[in-house]
Amino acid sequence: xxxxxxxxxxxxxMSGTSMDxxxxxxxxxxxxxxxDRGPALxxxxxxxxxxxxxxxxxxxxQVAPGAPVPAAIAEAERAMTLAxxxxxTELRTAAEAExxxxxxxxxxxxxxxxxxxxxxxxxxxxxxxxxELTGLDxxxxxxxxxxxxxxxxxxxxxxxxxxxxxxxxxxGKLEGAVGVLNLGGVGNVTWLGEGGGILAFDTGPANGxxxxxxxxxTGAPMDAGGAIASRGTVHEERVTAMLDHPYFxxxxxxxxxxxxxxxxxxxxxxxxxxxxxxxxxxxxxxxxxxxHLPEAPALWIACGGGRHNPALMAALEARLxxxxxxxxxxxxxGDELEAxxxxxxAMRSALGLPLSVPGTTGVPEPMTGGRLVRV
Numbered sequence: 431x432x433x434x435x436x437x438x439x440x441x442x443x444m445s446g447t448s449m450d451x452x453x454x455x456x457x458x459x460x461x462x463x464x465x466d467r468g469p470a471l472x473x474x475x476x477x478x479x480x481x482x483x484x485x486x487x488x489x490x491x492q493v494a495p496g497a498p499v500p501a502a503i504a505e506a507e508r509a510m511t512l513a514x515x516x517x518x519t520e521l522r523t524a525a526e527a528e529x530x531x532x533x534x535x536x537x538x539x540x541x542x543x544x545x546x547x548x549x550x551x552x553x554x555x556x557x558x559x560x561x562e563l564t565g566l567d568x569x570x571x572x573x574x575x576x577x578x579x580x581x582x583x584x585x586x587x588x589x590x591x592x593x594x595x596x597x598x599x600x601x602g603k604l605e606g607a608v609g610v611l612n613l614g615g616v617g618n619v620t621w622l623g624e625g626g627g628i629l630a631f632d633t634g635p636a637n638g639x640x641x642x643x644x645x646x647x648t649g650a651p652m653d654a655g656g657a658i659a660s661r662g663t664v665h666e667e668r669v670t671a672m673l674d675h676p677y678f679x680x681x682x683x684x685x686x687x688x689x690x691x692x693x694x695x696x697x698x699x700x701x702x703x704x705x706x707x708x709x710x711x712x713x714x715x716x717x718x719x720x721x722h723l724p725e726a727p728a729l730w731i732a733c734g735g736g737r738h739n740p741a742l743m744a745a746l747e748a749r750l751x752x753x754x755x756x757x758x759x760x761x762x763x764g765d766e767l768e769a770x771x772x773x774x775x776a777m778r779s780a781l782g783l784p785l786s787v788p789g790t791t792g793v794p795e796p797m798t799g800g801r802l803v804r805v
Contacts, residue, residue: 455470534566
């Protein structure tokens with residue numbers, strides 16, 4: 431039951447591995463069942479900031495733990511923090527116009543390196559600067575405690591998925607086992623059984639390799655509307671070869687870095703065929719994930735940018751053989767869902783509640799996390 435005295439209005443921020451920009455959303459919650467959504471916005475990264483972040487991602491694996499942070503990464507962190515703070519300021523004004531008073535920011539930051547096997551994950555984002563610029567308390571560095579305890583540190587939205595699915599079931603909108611897909615640069619699934627079971631893991635690449643392929647060939651950051659992939663022919667032999675990666679045989683928990691899979695396997699193909707083949711591979715990754723689920727979902731709910739790609743959605747439905755629906759069909763806000771998740775997790779962090787559990791990241795026990803900066 432929601433406890434009004436524990437409810438806070440929070441601005442959640444997310445920039446995913448696709449590095450396309452900032453999603454920000456307002457959520458009023460007690461960190462458990464109360465999920466009242468406020469205004470939201472999305473702001474693209476400038477080409478210059480996107481280039482800075484790509485450079486930071488390239489440099490990050492070369493930085494030893496405890497070593498000085500290269501200037502290029504520090505500059506990227508400051509630039510992206512300023513961009514996020516501007517989004518908070520804009521959204522706070524919109525929230526206050528609706529009578530809401532945000533008092534906390536959930537600042538995920540930008541992942542530039544993720545290697546949980548070596549107990550390392552790195553999200554840049556200056557929480558202290560964010561608090562100074564916005565005048566609000568800030569929770570940041572959500573994943574480090576999980577990874578330090580032996581968890582995968584990803585995926586990190588499943589507890590919010592569970593809260594959303596529980597609410598939809600209570601309203602009679604969902605029944606049976608459900609698979610929630612987050613289709614960002616990397617794809618992940620949250621499996622939610624009707625009896626309360628939860629299992630989550632990264633399925634494989636989603637938008638990332640196709641985005642990189644299209645950008646390398648055209649300069650555009652993505653295949654808008656799946657138009658390029660829709661004109662191509664899938665080279666199934668290359669999909670099969672890519673599925674021979676040992677990652678797909680690993681039992682969950684498991685997670686990926688944005689750079690673990692690349693566009694290299696489709697080199698030599700035409701622009702259209704390469705895009706089509708990479709999209710088919712992303713869908714095949716999700717189909718392969720079913721082997722690790724306790725029960726095959728009767729419905730898959732797609733969140734993240736990939737749900738806007740008709741080529742990917744069609745490929746998923748063809749390979750899964752059951753309905754794949756955009757999350758708006760159950761009343762969720764797909765473009766803001768991960769930002770809402772980090773608002774929700776910020777509240778849980780402030781209350782000392784778990785952000786991850788063994789079934790979501792493989793952490794040995796329910797684990798809280800995040801670092802709080804007070805103004």
